[in-house]
Amino acid sequence: MTKTKTPIVSVRDLSFSYGYETVLKDISLDIYPQDYLAIIGPNGGGKTTLVKIMLGLLRPGSGSVTWSEKSGQRQIGYVPQFATFERGFPLTVRDVVLTGRLSGKLWRQRISIEDRDVTTEIIHSLGLAALSEKPVGKLSGGELQRVMIARALATNPKILFLDEPNASIDSDSRFKLTAILTELNKKIPIVVITHDITSFASNVAHIACVNRTLFYHGDAELASESLEEAYGCPVELVAHGVPHRVLQEHSHQPHDSSRLHHEVDK
Amino acid sequence: MTGLFSALQYDFMQNALLGSLLVAIMCAITGTFIVIKRLVFLSGGISHGAFAGLGAAYFLGINPMLGAMLFAVLSAVAITRVILRQSVPADATIGIFWATGMAAGVLFIYITPGYAPDLMPYLFGDILTISKEQLFWMTVFSLLSVLFTGLLFRQLVAVSFDEDFARLRGLPVGAIMMMLMIMNSVAIVLMIQSVGIILVMALLTIPPLVGLALAAEIRTVMLYAFLSAVVITVGGLALSFLLDLPSGPAIVLLGVVLLAVVKFSRRFSLSSNI
Numbered sequence: 001m002t003k004t005k006t007p008i009v010s011v012r013d014l015s016f017s018y019g020y021e022t023v024l025k026d027i028s029l030d031i032y033p034q035d036y037l038a039i040i041g042p043n044g045g046g047k048t049t050l051v052k053i054m055l056g057l058l059r060p061g062s063g064s065v066t067w068s069e070k071s072g073q074r075q076i077g078y079v080p081q082f083a084t085f086e087r088g089f090p091l092t093v094r095d096v097v098l099t100g101r102l103s104g105k106l107w108r109q110r111i112s113i114e115d116r117d118v119t120t121e122i123i124h125s126l127g128l129a130a131l132s133e134k135p136v137g138k139l140s141g142g143e144l145q146r147v148m149i150a151r152a153l154a155t156n157p158k159i160l161f162l163d164e165p166n167a168s169i170d171s172d173s174r175f176k177l178t179a180i181l182t183e184l185n186k187k188i189p190i191v192v193i194t195h196d197i198t199s200f201a202s203n204v205a206h207i208a209c210v211n212r213t214l215f216y217h218g219d220a221e222l223a224s225e226s227l228e229e230a231y232g233c234p235v236e237l238v239a240h241g242v243p244h245r246v247l248q249e250h251s252h253q254p255h256d257s258s259r260l261h262h263e264v265d266k
Numbered sequence: 267m268t269g270l271f272s273a274l275q276y277d278f279m280q281n282a283l284l285g286s287l288l289v290a291i292m293c294a295i296t297g298t299f300i301v302i303k304r305l306v307f308l309s310g311g312i313s314h315g316a317f318a319g320l321g322a323a324y325f326l327g328i329n330p331m332l333g334a335m336l337f338a339v340l341s342a343v344a345i346t347r348v349i350l351r352q353s354v355p356a357d358a359t360i361g362i363f364w365a366t367g368m369a370a371g372v373l374f375i376y377i378t379p380g381y382a383p384d385l386m387p388y389l390f391g392d393i394l395t396i397s398k399e400q401l402f403w404m405t406v407f408s409l410l411s412v413l414f415t416g417l418l419f420r421q422l423v424a425v426s427f428d429e430d431f432a433r434l435r436g437l438p439v440g441a442i443m444m445m446l447m448i449m450n451s452v453a454i455v456l457m458i459q460s461v462g463i464i465l466v467m468a469l470l471t472i473p474p475l476v477g478l479a480l481a482a483e484i485r486t487v488m489l490y491a492f493l494s495a496v497v498i499t500v501g502g503l504a505l506s507f508l509l510d511l512p513s514g515p516a517i518v519l520l521g522v523v524l525l526a527v528v529k530f531s532r533r534f535s536l537s538s539n540i
Contacts, residue, residue: 057430078434085427089302090477090484099424104436109420135482155435 006068007032008159008189009054014063016049023049025213027063031159035189036181038204040197045211047193048081051161069158077157079148081164081193087137093147094132097123100154122150126180142173149180160184163193178203270504278394282503282513285396288404289460289469290495294488295415296453297470297495298477299446302484303426306471308345308447311360313454313466315341315367320388321374330388331400335455337367342451343444350440391462391514393503404456411449422446423484460499461514469495472521479528498524 007030014027023046031037039047052058054065055076101115123132126146131139136147145165152160162181166174181190182203192200197207209215273279300309316338323333341363349356375382387395415422424432425442433439457466477491502517509516 052430055430055434057433076434078431080428080430085302088478089427090482090487091423091427092483095423095483096427099420099427099431100435102420102424102432102435102437104438106421106438106441107417111420137482151431 008035008068010064010066010068011050011054012064012066014050014053014060014065016046016053016058016061022212024053024210027210027214029208029214029217031189031191033189034185035191036185036203036205037189037191037208038197038200038206039191039193039208039210040195041210041215043195047210048163050210051078051163051191051193055161075156075158077149077152077155077160077188079145079152079160079162079165081167085136088135089137091136092133093128093136093139093150094119094123096136096147097128097150097154100151118156119154122153126150126153127176141168142170142176145169145173145177146180149177153184157188159189159191161191161193164195165192166194166196270507273507278396279507281396281398281401282393283500284401285393285404285460286499286503287496288401288408289393289457289499290473290492291408292404292411292453292457293469293473293495294477294492295411296450297474298484298488298491299422299426300450300470301474301478303446305447305450306467307357308349308360309450309454309470310467311345311363311367312338312342312451313458313463314364316451316455316458317371317388317463318367318374319371321371324383325374325378331455331459334458335452338451338455339448341367342447346444346447350443387462388458389462389464390512391458391460391465393460393499393513393517394506396459400456400459404459407452407456411453414445414449418442418445461517465514465518468518468521469499472498472518472525476525476528479525479532494521494524494528 009031011027011029014024015022016024027050029050039050041047049058053060055078056065097119098111098115101111101119102109120132123129126149128143128146128150131143131147136144139147145168149162160181165177169177178200181192184190185203192204194200197204206218208217274283300306316334319337320330320334322337323330326333345356345360345363348359372385375385386392421432421437421442424435424437425439425446429439429443432442454466454470457469461469473491473495474487476494477487477489480490481487498521499517502520503513505511505520506513506516
């Protein structure tokens with residue numbers, strides 16, 4: 001796998017704030033073709049904000065995001081963390097994937113035969129065929145996840161962004177997801193926002209650690225000091241290549257004394 | 267019952283029936299988008315805010331519905347701009363708007379010299395007094411909204427489903443949202459005529475919810491919403507005629523009963539299938 005030197009997207013000196021609260025400060029980052037980047041960092045550290053700015057959904061306070069191709073921004077696949085739609089939204093799986101075929105035109109958006117064929121093919125390749133006429137509101141977390149990926153793929157993306165793809169799915173779905181992403185990464189770069197680096201450890205090529213500012217950007221084998229700096233506390237590092245999570249020891253809360261009182265009262 | 271059918275020979279009854287059908291078209295289309303895009307509270311703000319325009323027009327001696335229309339459209343544009351900027355939490359703004367609209371409306375009517383009009387028809391509606399002119403505008407607008415929705419259907423659905431994704435596809439989300447909200451606000455004002463400001467909320471929500479309980483595809487949802495709206499408006503009208511009740515509350519309460527029956531029977535039939 002040879003890498004071309006020109007990045008697909010370059011972020012330079014990017015800063016962003018919500019009101020007076022600075023969320024991102026002086027971030028610079030490059031994403032190359034065939035890259036597999038994990039953006040990690042604590043909750044509220046600005047990971048999602050960074051990606052939304054790269055996608056053009058939020059305007060940066062200062063700094064720039066440059067895509068190598070003019071049309072680049074139109075061909076970004078995006079899998080959001082939360083489904084923002086109303087739970088009972090009256091669309092079938094096929095309808096949702098078809099929205100990925102929309103163009104930017106205000107008028108005259110006809111569904112072509114090609115649109116239908118591409119949609120059907122993607123639905124099959126992600127193992128969603130049996131669900132294609134099911135309303136999206138009735139899907140499990142893992143199924144919905146795959147539908148969101150299918151919709152992103154229907155746009156024929158040149159790069160795929162996924163926000164916390166492991167957050168609400170079971171371990172079986174995680175396994176499927178990893179396989180899907182590995183396969184996709186043969187063609188396009190993938191950017192995953194996650195706080196759970198362990199599930200991706202075997203595939204990720206680079207890691208960017210974001211907590212307000214970019215603490216680390218480089219190979220997946222990162223030094224623990226930079227992680228500690230980013231999270232502001234000691235962080236357990238996980239062995240590369242073994243997608244198992246080792247839980248840190250939890251200090252147990254002392255037993256609830258009020259409950260004891262309650263029992264005594266009886 | 268024969269009294270009900272013989273009543274149909276009266277002009278006001280025929281007008282009320284036609285009015286009900288037109289209201290059903292409007293609430294099926296706009297109501298469905300309002301419910302699935304979670305714009306119910308916002309629509310409440312617009313319908314109550316419109317009361318300020320109504321009162322102001324009354325004070326100035328022009329057609330109150332014209333005042334309400336102008337005010338509703340302008341406020342829809344203003345609120346949509348706020349929402350698109352996403353910086354302000356919209357629900358508090360809508361709440362203030364809601365109360366201010368009502369207060370200003372009542373105040374305008376109060377300071378208007380001469381005999382103070384009955385506010386009840388504006389608040390709770392009176393479909394039996396609907397005029398030919400109102401019917402004309404309702405017909406024109408119903409046709410326009412069917413045409414608009416038909417032409418922009420995929421785009422409207424995509425924006426309702428996921429604004430960020432639609433924006434990523436390059437769709438002019440702001441323009442589409444703006445058109446949708448203007449359509450909604452015009453429909454709201456036209457519907458105020460038949461069921462009043464307070465009860466318009468019921469017509470924007472109950473028929474789409476019946477549709478959503480019965481169907482999983484948005485066009486079918488709209489069709490069921492239309493049919494259920496016809497049932498409750500015409501049924502409510504018949505009830506108000508037979509039992510001598512005010513038409514607005516009769517329509518709304520019949521709607522709630524219909525929704526409860528549909529929800530309950532769906533649950534029952536679904537659980538018996540398993």
